[in-house]
Amino acid sequence: MKRNTFYLLAGIVALAEVGIFWLSVDLERPILIQVAFVLGVLLLYAARRRVEDRIEDERTAMITQKAALRTLEVFWVVFFAVSLGGAVAAFSRPLGLRPPHPPLDPNATHMLVIRITDPDVLPFDLFGRFAVGQLVLLCLMIFLYVGFRMYYARKYGEWDTDEEQD
Amino acid sequence: MKNRIKVYRAMHDLTQEGLANELGVTRQTILAIEKGKYDPSLDLAFKIARFFGVAIEEIFLYGDTAERK
Numbered sequence: 578m579k580r581n582t583f584y585l586l587a588g589i590v591a592l593a594e595v596g597i598f599w600l601s602v603d604l605e606r607p608i609l610i611q612v613a614f615v616l617g618v619l620l621l622y623a624a625r626r627r628v629e630d631r632i633e634d635e636r637t638a639m640i641t642q643k644a645a646l647r648t649l650e651v652f653w654v655v656f657f658a659v660s661l662g663g664a665v666a667a668f669s670r671p672l673g674l675r676p677p678h679p680p681l682d683p684n685a686t687h688m689l690v691i692r693i694t695d696p697d698v699l700p701f702d703l704f705g706r707f708a709v710g711q712l713v714l715l716c717l718m719i720f721l722y723v724g725f726r727m728y729y730a731r732k733y734g735e736w737d738t739d740e741e742q743d
Numbered sequence: 744m745k746n747r748i749k750v751y752r753a754m755h756d757l758t759q760e761g762l763a764n765e766l767g768v769t770r771q772t773i774l775a776i777e778k779g780k781y782d783p784s785l786d787l788a789f790k791i792a793r794f795f796g797v798a799i800e801e802i803f804l805y806g807d808t809a810e811r812k
Contacts, residue, residue, distance in 0.1 A: 634768040636781050734775030 580630040587624075590617045640733055644725035652718050659714060663707075744782045745804040748773070751795045766790050 594610070594617050601609035752762055759777075763770040768787065775781035783791070792799040 631763075631767065631769050634772050635784050635787060636772040636775060637769065732780070734778060734780035735771055 578624065578627045578629060580628055580632055583624055583628045587621055590621060593617070636733055637735075640726065640729045640735065643729045644722055647725045648718060648722040651721055652714075655717065656714060659710065663710070745779060746776060747802050747804070748777050748791065751797070751802060755795065762791075762794075765794060 594613060597613040598610045601607060601613075748762075752759070757765075759773045760770045763773045766773075766787065772781065772783075776783050788799055788803055792802050795802065
């Protein structure tokens with residue numbers, strides 16, 4: 578497989594993942610996108626091994642390592658700060674993650690839990706906020722990594738051209 | 744670290760792509776080494792020297808040696 582074919586395949590997989598994500602939301606089946614994501618990553622790993630053109634060597638490995646290390650150095654601070662904020666928000670309530678229980682009615686024979694909200698609307702509760710927060714952090718991490726990757730790639734001559742290429 | 748890879752390539756009538764293929768690295772790596780942006784590992788430096796059939800210090804010039812030459 579040529580290198581450009583691999584990049585084309587990666588683009589197609591990314592588009593398919595977006596489509597499956599919306600399908601997963603539409604069908605309310607989270608497992609769809611989860612399985613599709615893992616399969617997509619496995620497919621790309623398998624395809625990458627079949628690329629005939631050399632795309633990795635000691636220099637690219639060093640660029641990847643440096644970018645990953647810098648991302649980790651920055652990200653663990655961000656992640657820790659956000660997590661600390663979340664922990665403070667959680668523990669500042671009386672029972673931690675849950676609001677206090679309503680007082681029990683001694684005359685009641687049955688306890689009924691009634692949702693006052695619209696049953697068709699999923700409440701954007703703590704778990705939802707946590708998931709979205711994680712996605713935001715993950716996106717931040719990816720942006721950081723790409724930024725560092727570009728910086729080190731430029732530093733160690735990734736996109737240089739010379740007379741032979743012109 | 745300065746080097747004379749370009750000179751030796753010219754002597755052997757080799758392109759960067761050709762040398763990269765011989766050494767099992769990417770063309771950009773050869774280019775980066777030639778431009779002094781990337782210092783190769785000792786292993787790769789020996790491979791380059793061995794490929795051209797010369798001593799490693801004939802190709803790679805480091806520190807004071809680079810100044811003298």
